[in-house]
Amino acid sequence: MAAGLVISAPASGVGKTTLTLALARAWRNRGLNVQCFKSGPDYIDPAFHAAATGRASVNVDSWAMDRGGIAHLVSRGADADVVLAEGSMGLFDGVAARGVSGTGATADIAEMLGWPVVLVIDPSGQAQTAAAIAAGLRDYRAGVRLAGVVLNRVASPRHEDLVRRALDDAGIAVFGALPRHAEISLPKRHLGLVQAEEQAEIGKLIDEAARFVAEHVDLDAVLRFAASWSPQPAANGLNVMPPGQRIALARDAAFSFVYPHMLEAWRGAGAEILPFSPLADEAPDASADVCWLPGGYPELHAGKIAANARFRSGLRAFAETRPVHGECGGYMVLGAALTDADGISHEMAGLLGLETSFAKRRMHLGYRLAELAAPIPGHQVGARLRGHEFHYSTILAQPDTPLAVVHDATGAVIAETGSRRGHATGTFFHLIAEDR
The missing domain is CATH 3.40.50.880 (Class I glutamine amidotransferase (GATase) domain)
Incomplete structure (x- = not known):
């Protein structure tokens, strides 16, 4: 039975992809089989997931896919020890009108699969307010469970202490705090990250991210908060036909x-x-x-x-x-x-x-x-x-x-x-x- 988690954040650009890759590689380095997914229509991130885990990653999308199709896709995690779904944008960000099974929000996938959410919080320019944001996300929608947070780009030990105390008062677990570390920054261009296949050093970058995160994040605590999960039988797959033979x-x-x-x-x-x-x-x-x-x-x-x-x-x-x-x-x-x-x-x-x-x-x-x-x-x-x-x-x-x-x-x-x-x-x- 796998441990299922969703990696999300209040907004884009906070560090979801870097944390997902680092956690996946760190657990893989411990001998665990890790399966990643991407919530939403991003066509770049799954290649990074595959580079980190050695297993193909696919998109799951509540606006374009029905529950049966999503269940079919995530069933590939049946033999994994850890299953991670990386979110897109902020946790509840989707479109105004419901699609096939949701609005495209990461929260749809978290609720549908029953996987708790690890929030990446960047407290730059704030302190206790970061706890208010995390608490608001925790309480915004019934059915979406918050496991805890990882703080990213923390300015100093004093800054970290202020944020940790506020989160503790709010009853929110802090799995770790990451200071700024330029060596694990992923290069970008106008449509998102520079593709994994274009980066000759991507393996070394992911290894460094895994080392850095393992040093600052309690990996065992994160797993303890994960949901025990086994895939449900899917009545059908996606309605996708090949264009030719x-x-x-x-x-x-x-x-x-x-x-x-x-x-x-x-x-x-x-x-x-x-x-x-x-x-x-x-x-x-x-x-x-x-x-x-x-x-x-x-x-x-x-x-x-x-x-x-x-x-x-x-x-x-x-x-x-x-x-x-x-x-x-x-x-x-x-x-x-x-x-x-x-x-x-x-x-x-x-x-x-x-x-x-x-x-x-x-x-x-x-x-x-x-x-x-x-x-x-x-x-x-x-x-x-x-x-x-x-x-x-x-x-x-x-x-x-x-x-x-x-x-x-x-x-x-x-x-x-x-x-x-x-x-x-x-x-x-x-x-x-x-x-x-």
Whole structure:
């Protein structure tokens, strides 16, 4: 039976990911099997979890997934000693309107699975007020249990003492206090952390974080507060169908935002995934029956993509007879042109008329519910697809036939409809699951 915990915080940027990685590696170093999950639609953190634990991590999302799908995904923790779910944003932060089984808040997952929450609290610029915040989070919602807190970025022993005393008065356990330590800071860029696969020293960084946290946090006390958990039988998995039998998948530093549960579902249904690298000027495998370009960072590599003639000509030839689909960054590359941060326009594949600019930056962020007006690989006309959009690029032109009617989480219609032309389709959202 595993020990289940949720790692959360009052807000983003407090240190959830670093603590999750450090705890996972520290317990793994003690010989325990650790399974991680990511609450919410973040497609970067699961790769860090895998680097820390040696086990694949997947997203669990209460807005896009039903309880059966979530139960199916977390059942992979059945053979683990410790199961950690890393939250997103603040503990209760979700969208205004309920989705399939919740609002997307980390608290939904904590309540659904019965796992207590370890709060990461950054008391910078405050002292006793940190205890008031922790107490407010503890009492905000019945059904969500607080195990205790880990203090992060504590300024001094006196500062730590003031906060600890206040938390003790509030009846809240303090598992440890971390002083500032630059050596365990994870580098960031505009869409979040620099990806784990791009960091050659990620293993050393996680080892240092584990050493540091083991020195300052009572790991045994944290485990004592964890919930004994064994997975409940899942009536069904996620409603995710493979886009084809043999899938040519763009996969490199420019095309890397793929939800792990999607790839697992494709393989579980018998599909074969054939990765290729546009940055290495590779074309999709000619034996594939569909090509899928996921999101990533094409705006950082636009010049190289434009210069890679073999990739672009091979993609065009593939699309003459077989479907090609792009998500977010992949959608941008299927378009006519991409303007980089310096204002330089680069020719893309031209399978769609989409023109985008990273020079004119505006954040697009949120859940998306799309009803397809035309099929995409793996999904028919009328299918209701749930996904998530997060990018800073601006549409300059979107002249092709709209692919779908797309709503945000409040039900408002949005302009990013996706596009279709011939065998090519694309969306700005990343698909999580189809409604049943």
